[in-house]
Amino acid sequence: MIGFHTADAIRDAERATGHLLTDGVLMARAAHAVAHVVAAELAVRGGVYGATVVLVVGAGDNGGDALYAARHLRRRGVRVRAVLTAPDRVHAAALADFRAAGGTLVDTVDGADLVVDAIVGLGGRGPLREPAASIMAALGDTPVVAVDLPSGIDPDTGIVHDPSVHADATVTFSLRRLAHLLAASSCGAITVADIGIPVPTPAVESPTDAEVAARWPLPGPRDDKYTQGVVGVIAGSTAYPGAAILATTAAIAATSGMTRYVGPAAPQVVAHRPETVAVTDLAAAGRVQAWVIGPGYGTGRDSADLLRQVLADDVAVLIDADALTVLAANDDLRADLRARERPTLLTPHAGEFARLATAAGSAAAGLLETDRLAAVRVLAADLNATVLLKGRTTLVVDADGTAWGTDAESSWAATAGSGDVLSGIAGALLAADIEPRVAGTMAARLHARAAATASGGAPIGASDLAAAVAPALRALLHLRQ
Ligand SMILES: NC(=O)C1=CN([C@@H]2O[C@H](COP(=O)(O)OP(=O)(O)OC[C@H]3O[C@@H](n4cnc5c(N)ncnc54)[C@H](O)[C@@H]3O)[C@@H](O)[C@H]2O)[C@@H](O)CC1
Ligand SMILES: [K+]
Known part of the structure; x- marks a missing residue:
């Protein structure tokens, strides 16, 4: 470290x-x-x-x-x-x-x-x-x-x-x-x-690439598709299936466990990644070890109901994008979040962070411009969850203040849909039973390397980034002893 x-x-x-x-x-x-x-x-x-x-x-x-x-x-x-x-x-x-x-x-x-x-x-x-x-x-x-x-x-x-x-x-x-x-x-x-x-x-620690590689979950001789962790992705809409495709594609590439998808973009997701077990209703989804909820799934009443059900599930949960907006708009959901005992990872960008902190009445809102690390510490404590603040430097802080971070070393990942890829990777790691601070930081490292791999010095889109997750992981795993 x-x-x-x-x-x-x-x-x-x-x-x-x-x-x-x-x-x-x-x-x-x-x-x-x-x-x-x-x-x-x-x-x-x-x-x-x-x-x-x-x-x-x-x-x-x-x-x-x-x-x-x-x-x-x-x-x-x-x-x-x-x-x-x-x-x-x-x-x-x-x-x-x-x-x-x-x-x-x-x-x-x-x-x-x-x-x-x-x-x-x-x-x-x-x-x-x-x-x-x-x-x-x-x-x-x-x-x-x-x-x-x-x-x-x-x-x-x-x-x-x-x-x-x-x-x-x-x-x-x-x-x-x-x-x-x-x-x-x-x-x-x-x-x-x-x-x-x-x-x-x-005050803050950052794992080296070799340490990230050493902790990456790989299938062992006695593993099957279930033992490695099943991640469920709740993302996308009929009008905007892209987020669903990006998050599931990244999750599939990150680990060998099964990836489920729940939502209206099921046909498009399966067309892109046939191995996804996709359904339109949460009730039909089957068991998962971690949920990823939020990328492009909308902010209406249904979204709040879905988030409520997911927060009540006894598994790890990653809350991203629209689900963070829904969380900001609903006091009762924040109460559910605080009461959770299972691992929970929130992955806001600065705008989502500010909205959530303001809605929660957290002092973190006023700290964001002047002291990012202090801001993340305060929000993580106030919400009793691990908070990952995205940016060139990603910070991942537990409710008790333990802080990890990683610098992306380039800004090629600053493109629309990039966050959907990050949540897919991090969700797959949560499903493999890796604690949220570690999973979030490992995901940010692989995400940064995938962006560099995809770019080679030229601008990229998020589907290039998602496609580069597998080759970037392959290169990273070469560092494994
Ligand atoms: N303490 C030690 O054992 C060692 C210290 N070292 C060096 O000492 C440095 C710290 O030295 P100091 O405590 O003297 O502090 P600095 O050398 O950082 O400078 C402090 C001085 O700069 C002025 N100042 C502060 N902000 C300014 C600004 N924005 N524009 C212009 N002037 C400003 C202050 O009025 C003060 O007089 C370390 O960063 C390191 O480079 C090294 O020699 C290694 C050993
Ligand atoms: K200097």
């Missing part, structure tokens, strides 16, 4: 090193790592020797890391210059070392082959201030290496303020910050350099 930490937890862990912090040993190690990553970036961009690097240095220790790095870079033949954004508060010892190593002070980033963002790190609050904002606005397409995290991004909430730095690479120290997950797309490639800080309990 990859752990992500709060700034407070990191500062406590740094303090626990005692003299390593107070004697500047940690900063010396950090500086070494900065120089290493800068040199590696230069090496793939035209060479290290003779290159010009401009450090943009702020008031705190983040600037100190970069100034001390100059000595290592000079040794490798790099011309190092620095712009001080707060000259009266710069790390004095680091500046003296920088000068002694042959660094020179300048006023702009002009002429840089690479810029180092050492404006703020863990101590950063709010958007870039002047003069840092104007200095960085003049960057053009010069590559940027961020020290610790890109300045202007909040370390704990990952809020990307305007203006802020967009980095091509980020070098951080021993412990990943929450922003590295929550604002992953602003950080570029992240290098975690071990500088000898003990690892505390993380």
